[in-house]
Amino acid sequence: MPQSAVGQTLCEGMGAVEKAGWQFAHCGAEAQAMGFNSINIDTMFWSVSLGLLFIWVFRKAAKMATADVPSGLQNFVEWVCEFIDTSVRGSFTGKNDLVAPMALTIFIWVFLMNFMDLIPVDWLPALAGWVGHTFFGADPHHVFFKVVPSTDPNATFGMSFAVFGLMLFYSIKMKGVGGFTAELTMHPFSSKNPILQYLIFVPINFVLEFVSLLAKPLSLSLRLYGNMYAGEMIFILIALLFGMASSGTIGGWLGAGAGGLMQLGWAIFHILIITLQAFIFMTLAIVYMDMAHQVDEAH
Amino acid sequence: MNFNYTLIGQSITFFFFIWFCMKFVWPPIMNALHTRKAKIADGLAAAEKGQHEEELAKNRAVEILKEAKDQAGDVIRQAEKRASEIVEAAANDAKAEGERLVHAAQAEIEQNMTRAREELRGQVVTLAVAGAGKVLKKEIDEKANEDLLKDLAAQL
Numbered sequence: 051m052p053q054s055a056v057g058q059t060l061c062e063g064m065g066a067v068e069k070a071g072w073q074f075a076h077c078g079a080e081a082q083a084m085g086f087n088s089i090n091i092d093t094m095f096w097s098v099s100l101g102l103l104f105i106w107v108f109r110k111a112a113k114m115a116t117a118d119v120p121s122g123l124q125n126f127v128e129w130v131c132e133f134i135d136t137s138v139r140g141s142f143t144g145k146n147d148l149v150a151p152m153a154l155t156i157f158i159w160v161f162l163m164n165f166m167d168l169i170p171v172d173w174l175p176a177l178a179g180w181v182g183h184t185f186f187g188a189d190p191h192h193v194f195f196k197v198v199p200s201t202d203p204n205a206t207f208g209m210s211f212a213v214f215g216l217m218l219f220y221s222i223k224m225k226g227v228g229g230f231t232a233e234l235t236m237h238p239f240s241s242k243n244p245i246l247q248y249l250i251f252v253p254i255n256f257v258l259e260f261v262s263l264l265a266k267p268l269s270l271s272l273r274l275y276g277n278m279y280a281g282e283m284i285f286i287l288i289a290l291l292f293g294m295a296s297s298g299t300i301g302g303w304l305g306a307g308a309g310g311l312m313q314l315g316w317a318i319f320h321i322l323i324i325t326l327q328a329f330i331f332m333t334l335a336i337v338y339m340d341m342a343h344q345v346d347e348a349h
Numbered sequence: 350m351n352f353n354y355t356l357i358g359q360s361i362t363f364f365f366f367i368w369f370c371m372k373f374v375w376p377p378i379m380n381a382l383h384t385r386k387a388k389i390a391d392g393l394a395a396a397e398k399g400q401h402e403e404e405l406a407k408n409r410a411v412e413i414l415k416e417a418k419d420q421a422g423d424v425i426r427q428a429e430k431r432a433s434e435i436v437e438a439a440a441n442d443a444k445a446e447g448e449r450l451v452h453a454a455q456a457e458i459e460q461n462m463t464r465a466r467e468e469l470r471g472q473v474v475t476l477a478v479a480g481a482g483k484v485l486k487k488e489i490d491e492k493a494n495e496d497l498l499k500d501l502a503a504q505l
Contacts, residue, residue, distance in 0.1 A: 089354040097359060101366050105374070112377040117384035124381075131378045150379075151371035159366060199359075204352055208359025215360070 074186070090196070090204055092178070097199040100162040101155075108158070130158070134332075141336045144343030146220070149336060156209070157332040163199040164278055164324030168317055171197075171285045200278040200327075203271065210271035213335045217266070220342040229345070234259040266338055270331060277327050281320055288312045474502035 074091075111127035120128055134157060138150045166174075178195035199205040221230045238258065239251040291309025294302040478498055 204355035
């Protein structure tokens, strides 16, 4: 996490930041102090890598896609695409070639990012700690490494804002600025009396509609973030039970064993959650895009 | 929850992936799916058509078979008729030939009989003349009575 705050002493046992420029934060407090002018390398790394994995696999399948008897990878990719296509056809009534690829991207990408949750919680951070210690000379305890990008609100908000941007773009494109404004101000309350309409109802309508408009990207990202963050939290809490075994007592070992069982159960349950969250994100994005394309709404 | 450039980076990445997906992933796969769908539909239609045609061909075959059987029956009947005709004609011919032969034989027999009779008559005449000559000897000139004798012989 690079930043450029000069002359601050934030981390214990560390000197003040000597030089300006992009560099890694040395502890949580320093990362916090960096503010907006920083970037989460871990989140970006994993989301981009997983996205590239998705793109690579699907491009490979798309290249060898033929109308003949499909095999292996092509079967899988076609099955996913058909599933997405059915979902899009079910909820999206407009005509836009962007929606189905968007839904596919969201579903697979979010699923892959969520899937990182199923990798045992300390493997990749420990690896990152080792890499940081060996190659960057960092204290391994201060190498903070988030493996699941969807537990970073930056990632989920980044995606939901992108969806929101597309929503606004197509709303204005399909309805015009006037139509979009009318959608925000002319309902649910309307009156024939112009004074009543413009002095009282328009502001009320705007407040109501604007809040519901903003609620869309917020709920979209917070739902995914909250679910994944809580899930990861529970994995970490369960993983703490394994520490009980270090006491060496029978109770400690029993606790660790119970932790193992809980880990298994939660992981199995989490398979459902990660898929469901990816699916919900995708479906809601499709529905929002559909709303953006609805022109003939009479209010 | 501290927001930073990651937010923007994630959005840009997201847009890039959507664009890539829209350009290079979605169309070929959907294209393949649609082509295959059309292909399968064509195949099924062709199979149905083939079945239909097979049924038609079966019906036609049955019809042709029936017709052939009918024709064969006709041919056999005609042949039988013709055979009986030929037999009848042959029998008639044989009968006629037999009759002809009988007639011919009868005619020959009659001829022979006539000839024998003529001969006999001739001889009788000769004998009669000889007898009469012996009886009449001197009285009757053979040459003078020749016409009379000839008439007599013709009446016999």
